[in-house]
Amino acid sequence: MGRAPNLYAFASVDDELAPNLRKYVVDQQNEALNRHGVFRVAVSGGSLPKTLAKALLAPARSEDDKVEFGKWEIFYADERCVPLDHDDSNHKLVKAELIDQIPEGAPTPKVFPIDEKYLDDVQEMADQYEKTLVSVFAARDSVKLPLFDLILLGCGPDGHTCSLFPDHPALRETDAWVLSVTDSPKPPPKRISLSLPVVQHAVKIAFVATGSGKRDVLKQIFETEEGSRLPCGLVNSGAGDKVSWFCDKPAVEGISFPRRGSVI
Numbered sequence: 164m165g166r167a168p169n170l171y172a173f174a175s176v177d178d179e180l181a182p183n184l185r186k187y188v189v190d191q192q193n194e195a196l197n198r199h200g201v202f203r204v205a206v207s208g209g210s211l212p213k214t215l216a217k218a219l220l221a222p223a224r225s226e227d228d229k230v231e232f233g234k235w236e237i238f239y240a241d242e243r244c245v246p247l248d249h250d251d252s253n254h255k256l257v258k259a260e261l262i263d264q265i266p267e268g269a270p271t272p273k274v275f276p277i278d279e280k281y282l283d284d285v286q287e288m289a290d291q292y293e294k295t296l297v298s299v300f301a302a303r304d305s306v307k308l309p310l311f312d313l314i315l316l317g318c319g320p321d322g323h324t325c326s327l328f329p330d331h332p333a334l335r336e337t338d339a340w341v342l343s344v345t346d347s348p349k350p351p352p353k354r355i356s357l358s359l360p361v362v363q364h365a366v367k368i369a370f371v372a373t374g375s376g377k378r379d380v381l382k383q384i385f386e387t388e389e390g391s392r393l394p395c396g397l398v399n400s401g402a403g404d405k406v407s408w409f410c411d412k413p414a415v416e417g418i419s420f421p422r423r424g425s426v427i
């Protein structure tokens with residue numbers, strides 16, 4: 164690993180974390196657009212879409228601060244195997260919180276939800292989503308792993324991220340880009356998830372973790388060997404300073420800075 168991940172702690176979500184997350188995402192967007200004219204992002208569910216909406220739907224303060232949704236391609240870092248209009252669907256959440264809130268008439272992102280045809284077969288669902296990635300990121304033969312410009316993730320209180328859970332065999336996957344999970348400890352049990360190598364390979368990876376409920380697991384992830392083996396810890400160790408954590412004060416209280424990472 165190169166340098167340690169960046170760990171940012173903000174006094175409040177609305178007034179500080181959201182605008183800083185906005186700046187970070189727009190910087191990644193602008194760099195990606197300069198590189199290849201499109202911004203390819205993967206997002207998780209949980210509390211992330213709401214915070215992301217706070218960050219991205221605020222009006223632009225300058226030309227450089229513009230969110231160019233029309234040039235975005237949005238994929239799911241993980242998805243629950245439920246219909247797209249089900250309350251458990253990450254797509255439904257992202258759509259309601261973010262995509263449907265983009266002002267009328269403004270360009271919208273291209274979104275890649277799961278195909279509901281495969282709801283009865285989680286492995287087939289994963290394989291089909293991988294095929295979607297292959298079709299976007301070029302043929303499998305010539306691309307070892309898809310290169311997302313940015314992957315936006317949450318962190319569960321047990322240290323899971325995407326639908327990669329602690330001690331789960333899925334963490335050892337080295338070949339597939341998209342995995343099936345049928346025994347998720349967090350309901351619903353059936354899900355698909357990007358694999359750890361795909362997450363670690365992204366140009367940038369950002370976690371958003373807020374609230375005192377995340378304090379214990381963050382302390383473990385940043386301060387203990389055991390925590391470095393949790394899924395979030397594995398992203399940290401595999402991707403190093405490509406990773407940035409956007410946290411609020413209650414989530415990081417008691418973590419000894421600047422042992423690893425930095426605070427802004």
Ligand SMILES: O=C(O)[C@H](O)[C@@H](O)[C@H](O)[C@H](O)COP(=O)(O)O
Binds near residue numbers: 243317325
């Ligand atoms: O579909 C899911 O369940 C999510 O993608 C999951 O990985 C989430 O990001 C974490 O559980 C954190 O969720 P919170 O931010 O709500 O704690």
